[in-house]
Amino acid sequence: MTSVRHRFVVLRSPSMAKEPVRVLVTGAAGQIGYALVPMIARGVMLGADQPVILHMLDIPPAEEALNGVKMELVDAAFPLLKGCIFIIMWFKFQMVLLRCVVATTDVVEACTGVNIAVMVGGFPRKEGMERKDVMSKNVSIYKSQASALEQHAAPNCKVVVVANPANTNALILKEFAPSIPAKNITCLTRLDHNRALGQISEKLNVQVSDVKNVIIWGNHSSTQYPDVNHATVKTPSGEKPVRELVKDDAWLNGEFITTVQQRGAAIIKARKLSSALSAASAACDHIRDWVLGTPEGTWVSMGVYSDGSYNAPAGVIYSFPVTCGNGEWTIVQGLAIDEFSRKKLDLTGAELTEEKELAYSCLS
Numbered sequence: 375m376t377s378v379r380h381r382f383v384v385l386r387s388p389s390m391a392k393e394p395v396r397v398l399v400t401g402a403a404g405q406i407g408y409a410l411v412p413m414i415a416r417g418v419m420l421g422a423d424q425p426v427i428l429h430m431l432d433i434p435p436a437e438e439a440l441n442g443v444k445m446e447l448v449d450a451a452f453p454l455l456k457g458c459i460f461i462i463m464w465f466k467f468q469m470v471l472l473r474c475v476v477a478t479t480d481v482v483e484a485c486t487g488v489n490i491a492v493m494v495g496g497f498p499r500k501e502g503m504e505r506k507d508v509m510s511k512n513v514s515i516y517k518s519q520a521s522a523l524e525q526h527a528a529p530n531c532k533v534v535v536v537a538n539p540a541n542t543n544a545l546i547l548k549e550f551a552p553s554i555p556a557k558n559i560t561c562l563t564r565l566d567h568n569r570a571l572g573q574i575s576e577k578l579n580v581q582v583s584d585v586k587n588v589i590i591w592g593n594h595s596s597t598q599y600p601d602v603n604h605a606t607v608k609t610p611s612g613e614k615p616v617r618e619l620v621k622d623d624a625w626l627n628g629e630f631i632t633t634v635q636q637r638g639a640a641i642i643k644a645r646k647l648s649s650a651l652s653a654a655s656a657a658c659d660h661i662r663d664w665v666l667g668t669p670e671g672t673w674v675s676m677g678v679y680s681d682g683s684y685n686a687p688a689g690v691i692y693s694f695p696v697t698c699g700n701g702e703w704t705i706v707q708g709l710a711i712d713e714f715s716r717k718k719l720d721l722t723g724a725e726l727t728e729e730k731e732l733a734y735s736c737l738s
């Protein structure tokens with residue numbers, strides 16, 4: 375949209391004590407982007423008192439649609455959404471422009487100074503396709519965007535990759551942005567985590583907010599392992615294990631797992647489009663907990679760079695149970711893994727190792 379080089383100067387409002395945080399959303403003209411940007415602008419991601427400056431990136435064919443999203447953000451008059459001043463220098467002349475958001479097809483402009491990057495841009499899976507089918511298109515996008523983030527994002531920028539294959543795209547981003555700390559690059563498995571909470575809440579007729587500590591292990595794919603062995607439900611007589619309350623191991627080891635694994639495909643079948651509002655909401659949950667911390671006694675699932683914990687393959691982005699505090703995630707250690715779970719952790723880990731090889735073969 376604009377190729378003019380500029381400096382960013384943050385506009386500060388005297389009534390807002392906090393410095394604005396710059397949040398990049400790639401693929402912002404797409405359907406997740408459309409659901410996500412108003413959530414960010416309303417404070418769902420970073421809190422109701424945290425001003426934000428939105429950076430939206432899409433590709434030239436989507437430029438007009440991206441501009442439409444920008445117009446709607448102006449029209450929504452979100453108080454938390456801060457504009458930025460662009461000072462354009464041209465010989466002795468100086469022009470000052472105030473932009474409500476950065477909406478651009480220029481990846482460098484989009485990445486400049488961002489503190490948080492939500493990487494949604496890519497080609498979505500259509501009915502009948504597996505995530506592997508979109509691999510070759512998407513990993514090359516993540517390779518090139520890695521360099522832009524590495525060179526232009528704020529130091530310590532936190533990245534969550536949403537676009538599929540999410541774990542492997544995140545790994546490629548990490549490999550091609552070696553100066554970004556590996557801890558800062560994650561992928562979204564929170565949607566699967568939330569889906570698992572939702573299934574348990576429906577089964578037990580309890581509020582979803584009373585269910586906690588499910589785990590999504592491994593890949594954001596149909597090999598993921600939704601594990602309830604450590605999950606609990608808040609009841610009037612204290613927290614009780616999910617297994618004790620459900621009293622149906624056949625369901626928990628069978629239909630429950632496949633429902634969560636296949637939920638993305640079920641949504642595509644029903645809507646003819648993949649999940650968008652739930653994906654956007656999960657991306658907000660992921661970043662909020664990472665930045666602001668998980669509640670005491672609660673963990674969440676995040677795809678993070680594996681150190682080999684729980685004998686998962688090291689060197690892939692694998693979903694683990696994590697707690698967050700002071701802006702850092704930590705893998706929950708010491709959970710018992712039974713034989714049934716072991717096989718599932720290994721299966722999804724093997725798929726990630728295979729995807730990693732496939733991704734490299736697509737890039738060579």
Ligand SMILES: NC(=O)C1=CN([C@@H]2O[C@H](COP(=O)(O)OP(=O)(O)OC[C@H]3O[C@@H](n4cnc5c(N)ncnc54)[C@H](O)[C@@H]3O)[C@@H](O)[C@H]2O)C=CC1
Nearest residue numbers: 401403404405406432436495496498499536537538565653
């Ligand atoms: N991890 C998760 O839990 C979930 C992941 N997804 C994935 O998220 C991705 C986005 O899904 P939707 O928003 O439904 O797709 P969409 O097709 O509606 O939007 C994708 C947007 O990305 C843009 N795009 C393509 N190449 C780009 C590039 N190089 N740079 C910037 N933008 C680019 C497209 O122009 C489009 O506007 C898909 O890969 C989908 O499979 C979807 C749901 C859940």
Ligand SMILES: O=C([O-])CC(=O)C(=O)O
Nearest residue numbers: 499538637638639648649
């Ligand atoms: O299945 C898809 O392609 C979209 C997705 O990742 C999900 O809904 O979990």
